[in-house]
Amino acid sequence: MAEKSILWFRHGLRLHDNPALIEALRSSGAEKNTFYPVFIFDGCSAGTQHVGYNRMKFLIESLEDLDEQFKELGAPGLFIFRGDPVEIFRKMREELGITKICYEQDCEPIWNGRDERVENLCREFGIKSVEKISHTLWDPNRIIEVNGGFPPLTYQMFLHTINVIGYPSKPCEFPDFSHVDFGEIPMNLHMQLGLMNGIPKPEDFSIFREKTGSEVYLTWKGGEKRALEQLELRLAIEQDAFRNGTYLPNQANPDLLGVSTSMSAALRFGCLSVRKFYYAIHDLFASVQEILPNKHPYGHHITGQLIWREYFYTMSIKNPNYGQMKNNPICLNIPWSIPNKDDVLKWKQGKTGFPIIDAAMRQLLTEGWLHHTLRNITATFLTRSGLWISWEVGLDHYLKYLLDADWSVCSGNWMWVSSSAFEKLLDSSNFSIIALAYRLDPNGDYVKRYIPELRHFHQKYIHEPWKAPNNVQEACECIIGDDYPEPMIDLKRAMQINSNRMKEIRDSLIDSKPHVRPSNEDEIRTFFWINDDISVKA
Numbered sequence: 001m002a003e004k005s006i007l008w009f010r011h012g013l014r015l016h017d018n019p020a021l022i023e024a025l026r027s028s029g030a031e032k033n034t035f036y037p038v039f040i041f042d043g044c045s046a047g048t049q050h051v052g053y054n055r056m057k058f059l060i061e062s063l064e065d066l067d068e069q070f071k072e073l074g075a076p077g078l079f080i081f082r083g084d085p086v087e088i089f090r091k092m093r094e095e096l097g098i099t100k101i102c103y104e105q106d107c108e109p110i111w112n113g114r115d116e117r118v119e120n121l122c123r124e125f126g127i128k129s130v131e132k133i134s135h136t137l138w139d140p141n142r143i144i145e146v147n148g149g150f151p152p153l154t155y156q157m158f159l160h161t162i163n164v165i166g167y168p169s170k171p172c173e174f175p176d177f178s179h180v181d182f183g184e185i186p187m188n189l190h191m192q193l194g195l196m197n198g199i200p201k202p203e204d205f206s207i208f209r210e211k212t213g214s215e216v217y218l219t220w221k222g223g224e225k226r227a228l229e230q231l232e233l234r235l236a237i238e239q240d241a242f243r244n245g246t247y248l249p250n251q252a253n254p255d256l257l258g259v260s261t262s263m264s265a266a267l268r269f270g271c272l273s274v275r276k277f278y279y280a281i282h283d284l285f286a287s288v289q290e291i292l293p294n295k296h297p298y299g300h301h302i303t304g305q306l307i308w309r310e311y312f313y314t315m316s317i318k319n320p321n322y323g324q325m326k327n328n329p330i331c332l333n334i335p336w337s338i339p340n341k342d343d344v345l346k347w348k349q350g351k352t353g354f355p356i357i358d359a360a361m362r363q364l365l366t367e368g369w370l371h372h373t374l375r376n377i378t379a380t381f382l383t384r385s386g387l388w389i390s391w392e393v394g395l396d397h398y399l400k401y402l403l404d405a406d407w408s409v410c411s412g413n414w415m416w417v418s419s420s421a422f423e424k425l426l427d428s429s430n431f432s433i434i435a436l437a438y439r440l441d442p443n444g445d446y447v448k449r450y451i452p453e454l455r456h457f458h459q460k461y462i463h464e465p466w467k468a469p470n471n472v473q474e475a476c477e478c479i480i481g482d483d484y485p486e487p488m489i490d491l492k493r494a495m496q497i498n499s500n501r502m503k504e505i506r507d508s509l510i511d512s513k514p515h516v517r518p519s520n521e522d523e524i525r526t527f528f529w530i531n532d533d534i535s536v537k538a
């Protein structure tokens with residue numbers, strides 16, 4: 001029987017490797033299906049509940065890209081609605097006779113309520129609903145099942161479990177549209193259904209650019225076509241690394257200023273399939289090995305960053321409180337101080353008086369992007385190193401502004417960095433933020449890029465401007481305390497106090513029950529992307 005089917009895009013904003021799309025196009029008889037590609041601004045899907053300008057722009061560009069691709073295929077385009085999916089699908093059933101709704105699995109528990117409501121509607125109206133897994137490499141539920149019914153408590157246990165399951169499924173074929181007619185929506189239904197008139201802008205949702213005083217240097221563009229081009233550039237870099245006997249090139253030498261070759265925003269929205277990325281790197285590695293005289297071991301470590309992503313997703317799916325301290329079984333309840341509004345604001349707006357923190361926080365607001373090492377430094381400063389403020393405050397801010405903000409991945413990283421779920425860090429020494437700043441940004445070019453006040457500051461004092469003598473400050477046209485803030489805390493003292501706090505609470509918080517923890521010291525270094533030659537001791 002011919003179907004009238006919908007592909008409900010939420011993440012997975014692409015045509016390639018999209019099993020839900022293939023399912024929506026599948027016809028069981030000789031007759032052609034009628035197909036409607038749909039995205040709904042429902043106030044939460046694709047992380048739109050709490051979103052800043054850059055991520056909203058990236059999302060809209062990704063929808064525009066899909067719209068163009070569907071038009072090239074002969075469709076009216078992507079149908080973009082604003083409203084409640086249940087109401088929209090109910091009307092599409094009543095008015096257009098929809099028979100099937102297909103979608104990619106959104107495995108995080110924050111989406112369960114939305115999906116249950118749509119599944120209930122489908123049951124009530126006899127509409128088929130089909131969910132396909134392609135946002136993750138493996139089905140997180142299967143990993144939990146194989147691990148004995150609970151998520152693996154360490155990354156090493158996680159690796160063991162996925163080794164038992166075997167390699168992820170390969171990406172699927174490009175969809176065949178020759179057996180469908182593209183559905184139309186009559187004009188008289190546009191208003192009723194909440195169909196948007198063309199591609200919206202962030203401003204249509206009252207979302208505006210942040211005013212930070214910094215220029216935009218790194219620009220990002222959403223969409224499948226752009227993601228696939230970016231993938232080619234990224235693979236060329238991976239290939240060089242493999243030829244030189246290394247891997248994870250993005251992590252090896254943190255480049256704070258260069259054009260980022262990160263795929264994370266594209267993966268977050270599913271403009272790039274994670275399976276395509278995974279297998280492109282693994283196939284490339286295998287082909288390079290063929291011509292190398294000395295072979296390197298093959299395994300998951302080649303795409304370690306993607307495995308961490310899987311790990312955090314798997315940790316969260318049965319834990320709706322994963323993004324908070326309260327009732328979160330894997331999170332240690334560290335007694336953070338009650339956040340002082342002014343202190344939080346200084347951190348968020350990049351006015352702490354510590355240039356590396358401030359440059360990073362302003363880059364986040366301006367561009368939506370932050371290098372991983374800077375995420376670590378700013379998160380450590382907010383929590384266990386400097387201000388002793390709960391990671392939940394940082395998570396909330398990152399979730400709003402990061403282009404790649406992902407509830408599971410972001411929460412997992414915040415718990416990790418603040419020592420809230422991986423207690424072994426509790427007794428490790430704090431990072432020396434200043435030493436790391438000089439190491440990562442020796443000439444202060446990064447700081448000067450995002451903090452115009454320090455543009456002419458003396459290189460010697462660029463990461464500790466408060467130490468510059470008055471005549472140097474005058475000569476650099478930046479008086480600390482007037483033009484740029486004094487440091488908001490005595491960092492060395494705060495680090496000592498916080499380190500003692502961690503030691504004190506360590507034994508009281510950790511009991512003998514099994515809990516989430518890092519597997520070993522090496523893993524901590526790898527996670528922080530810290531080369532052996534970087535001294536991290538305070």
Ligand SMILES: Cc1cc2nc3c(=O)[nH]c(=O)nc-3n(C[C@H](O)[C@H](O)[C@H](O)COP(=O)(O)OP(=O)(O)OC[C@H]3O[C@@H](n4cnc5c(N)ncnc54)[C@H](O)[C@@H]3O)c2cc1C
Pocket residue numbers: 250261262263264265267268305306308309310312370371372375376379398402404405406407409410411413414417527
């Ligand atoms: C406090 C904090 C918050 C973070 N929040 C996010 C977030 O919301 N979304 C996000 O994608 N990454 C997050 N990360 C992880 C990491 O910083 C980014 O994924 C990374 O900077 C992306 O750049 P890349 O060059 O590794 O991208 P790629 O190498 O292209 O990474 C590919 C993918 O690997 C995954 N990945 C890479 N590093 C990690 C990691 N440490 N943990 C889990 N997955 C990882 C990401 O999904 C990314 O999309 C966070 C890190 C910290 C310290």
